[in-house]
Amino acid sequence: LTLVSNHWLMAWMGLEINTLAIIPMMTYPNNMRNTESAIKYFLMQATASMIIMFAIIYNAWMTNQWTLFQVSNEWATMFMTLALAMKLGLAPFHFWVPEVTQGIPLTSGMILLTWQKIAPTSILYQISPSLNMNLLILLAVSSTLLGGWGGLNQTHLRKILAYSSITHMGWMTVIVLINPSLTILNLLIYIAATMAIFLCLNLTSTTKINALSNLWNKSAPMTITLMIILLSLGGLPPLTGFMPKWLILQELIIYNNITTAMLLAFSALLNLFFYMRIIYTSTLTMFPSNNSSKFQWFHSSPKPTSLIPSMTIISAMLL
Numbered sequence: 001l002t003l004v005s006n007h008w009l010m011a012w013m014g015l016e017i018n019t020l021a022i023i024p025m026m027t028y029p030n031n032m033r034n035t036e037s038a039i040k041y042f043l044m045q046a047t048a049s050m051i052i053m054f055a056i057i058y059n060a061w062m063t064n065q066w067t068l069f070q071v072s073n074e075w076a077t078m079f080m081t082l083a084l085a086m087k088l089g090l091a092p093f094h095f096w097v098p099e100v101t102q103g104i105p106l107t108s109g110m111i112l113l114t115w116q117k118i119a120p121t122s123i124l125y126q127i128s129p130s131l132n133m134n135l136l137i138l139l140a141v142s143s144t145l146l147g148g149w150g151g152l153n154q155t156h157l158r159k160i161l162a163y164s165s166i167t168h169m170g171w172m173t174v175i176v177l178i179n180p181s182l183t184i185l186n187l188l189i190y191i192a193a194t195m196a197i198f199l200c201l202n203l204t205s206t207t208k209i210n211a212l213s214n215l216w217n218k219s220a221p222m223t224i225t226l227m228i229i230l231l232s233l234g235g236l237p238p239l240t241g242f243m244p245k246w247l248i249l250q251e252l253i254i255y256n257n258i259t260t261a262m263l264l265a266f267s268a269l270l271n272l273f274f275y276m277r278i279i280y281t282s283t284l285t286m287f288p289s290n291n292s293s294k295f296q297w298f299h300s301s302p303k304p305t306s307l308i309p310s311m312t313i314i315s316a317m318l319l
Contacts, residue, residue, distance in 0.1 A: 002119040006068045008056040011123055012049070015087070018119045019045040026100075026108045037103030041112075044086060044096045051083035068123070071130045080127065081135055087120040090173060091142040094166045098150065101162035106207070109158050110198035113165045114191040121172065121187055128176045128183075136173055141263050143170030148270025155209050157201060160274055161194065164233060167271050171264065175248045178255055186244035193233045193241060193315035199308045200226050212282035225312050227279050232316040234272035240318040 002014030019042070026038040059076035060066055071077050082093075089097035101109045124131075147167030154160045168190045172183045201207070204218050215223050232241035245268060252261040 026104045033103040037100045041100045048083045048086035055079035084120045088169045090139045091146040098159045098162040101158045106202040128180045140170040140174035144267035148267045151274045196311035213285045215282045228316045230275040234275040239316045
């Protein structure tokens with residue numbers, strides 16, 4: 001609904017339906033941690049939706065326009081940008097993302113960090129010509145740096161992926177005014193890579209870094225797959241993840257935003273460091289175990305794996 005509408009009220013309704021639809025999924029199975037995470041998520045999204053509605057009404061009052069593409073009022077644009085930053089989890093409104101992701105199951109976490117980003121990003125894409133460049137750069141650079149720093153000392157994989165999400169949202173936001181097509185490209189590659197990682201972790205029921213040392217015994221192909229996808233998310237050259245980062249840095253340098261480009265490149269190194277920690281644990285360390293447990297990966301898993309090969313190809317071998 002949000003993707004196809006050109007009226008503000010319809011786009012807002014799409015955002016609300018999107019928010020409310022995931023809450024039952026977050027609270028299943030019903031326990032205290034899931035419920036707490038769902039309440040945190042609901043409160044944050046409701047606050048952002050309220051600010052978006054305020055910006056819509058203020059813009060309509062000042063300009064007599066309800067069309068999505070015409071946000072000509074400066075204050076309405078600023079409130080809209082901040083509200084969408086809250087929905088996407090950009091810094092300094094990023095604190096809910098790791099907490100909520102950590103408290104919900106892997107499948108719900110995958111939907112939260114991938115599908116739930118599409119509607120707010122589509123609105124950001126559509127109103128991009130009227131956005132404030134300085135505000136976008138501030139949000140984006142702080143997101144990439146805080147996302148990189150925040151993930152360094154984490155041991156829970158869901159929190160690491162949440163901080164990775166904050167960083168990638170920063171990369172998408174910084175380029176939305178200069179070249180919106182790159183935002184969409186980055187979003188698609190990020191969604192494919194994150195889905196593939198979550199599916200791998202869900203298949204092996206792994207949620208902590210130290211549990212990855214036993215991954216080679218559980219599923220040897222998954223270990224190699226996880227390594228390739230993480231290197232792609234980090235932006236190493238032969239893999240798909242390098243392409244959007246390279247193009248974004250190129251565009252920023254063309255438009256003389258050299259300082260921003262340097263800060264983004266440094267933040268990418270922080271991300272690569274904690275991806276390398278996961279790769280080191282899963283591929284180069286072996287959990288002390290007896291010989292019988294080393295043949296677990298010959299037994300087929302009851303969980304679905306059909307999406308993993310296609311998502312891995314898209315996220316790592318498209319270049």
